[in-house]
Amino acid sequence: MRLATYNIEWFANLFDRKDNLIVDDSWSGRHDVTKAQQVEAIAKVLTAIDADAILIVEAPNTGKTQNTVRALQQFAEAFGLRTSNALMGFANDTHQELALLYDRDVLTARHDPKGDVASTRAPRFDGDFRIDLDIDATEDVIQFSKPPMELAVRTHAGAEFRLIGAHLKSKAPHGADSRDEAIRISIANRRKQLAQAIWLSRRVETHIGADEPVILLGDLNDGPGLDEFEHLFGRSSVEILLQAGLYDPHAATAHGPRPGSVLSTARFARPNEGTFLEALLDYIMISEDLRARRPAWRIWHPFRDTACWTSPDLRDSLLTASDHFPVTLDIEL
Known part of the structure; x- marks a missing residue:
């Protein structure tokens, strides 16, 4: 089975008010x-990765x-994609939803959110999470602007697992008018992102404690070297999730004590500098019990993946479709 996560920039702009x-x-x-x-370009990329399910x-x-x-x-039908079924969780107000495209001949999936909205430890993802972020004895109330999508998945081979699709808070200081304001917003955004990661980690720990295999995938908006404030906090969002019992080799390498060449799943233009910023933001994390299922990860980077680089049509499509690149996981399920 192949699972994928793909952040498609401005996908919503490609549809009219009636979804045409x-x-x-x-x-x-x-x-x-x-x-x-x-x-x-999007259609070519989705056809090329040929995943059984795509977040x-x-x-x-x-x-x-x-x-x-x-x-x-309708998009899948227009291009004859076998991932012709779609499923989503909680809608949000950002025009950036989380959804799963999947092949119903390979698996079935249903939205199955867990946790009481009023829970103090790990509320349902459309609720409020209360945590003291700055140790001032005052609880902060955290919400997801994009509540994670929590699915119960069953493959036609009979394997069952929990799939959580996430898009964590961006750390970028959008809207800042000065250097001081940018610093304030960046720190506040990072604190909120860490709280969201803790919330996610507690849900993951609950599933693992119940012997339920877990796959968490999506854009975590966190990776090494993204901003100058990461050393103010003891752990990154990615490290919090790894410590909850999840594994992703890209994350483990990048956040290890001696990282080598930093991997990248996204590429953002810096117009004022004439350069690009590359970042590791997108992950597919699995619980330890799934590591025996022969998992193999791949980042479909147009310049770093040999097959993508040597296929000019695919390489150009990856660069045209989005500022993120797909990540896939092949696993025996």
């Missing part, structure tokens, strides 16, 4: 990329007239 795909020469949300070009991060919107599931299923 827009394939024309108007600009998409991506710089110098038309909607038609992005639509075609779409920043999926099309659900709102008054729009529906994420309908939009994704």
Whole structure:
């Protein structure tokens, strides 16, 4: 079985108010990329990775007239993707939903959120999480702007596992008008992100304690060297999740005591500098009991993955479709 996570930038912009795909020469949300070009690139990437289930991060919107599931299923039908079924969890107000595209001939999945909304330890993901973030004896109330999607999955071979799709708080100081404000926002965002990671880790620990295999995947918005404030805190969000009993070789390598060449799943332009920032943000983490299932991870990086680099059409599609690249996990389930 192949699982994937893929953050598709500005995917929502490619659909009209009734979820019809827009394939024309108007600009998409991506710089110098038309909607038609992005639509075609996304379809080529999804076809190439050929996953049995794909977590779409920043999926099309659900709102008054729009529906994420309908939009994704229409996209899959338009391009003949075998992942023709879509499923989502809690809708949010950001126009960036979390959803799963999957092949129903390979697995079944249902939204199955756990935890009491009023729980003090690990509430349901659409609730409030109370934690003292700065040791001032005052509880902070944390919410997910994008509540994680928690699914119960069963493969047609009979394997069952918990799948949690996540998109954690960004640490970027969006909206800052000065250096001091940027520092304040960056620190506040990192604290909130760490709280979200703790919340997630407690849910993971509950499942592991009940002998339920867990796969957590998505954009954790955290990786080594992303900002100058990471050393103010004892652990990163990724390390918190690894310490909960999860494993991802990319995360383990990057956050080890002597990291080698830093891996990358995203590439962001720095227009003022004429350069790009590369970052490890996207992960597929598995519980220890799944490590015996011959897992193999792959980052579909257009310049660092040999097969992607030597296929010009795929390489260009990866660069056109999004500022993130897919991560896949092949595992015997």
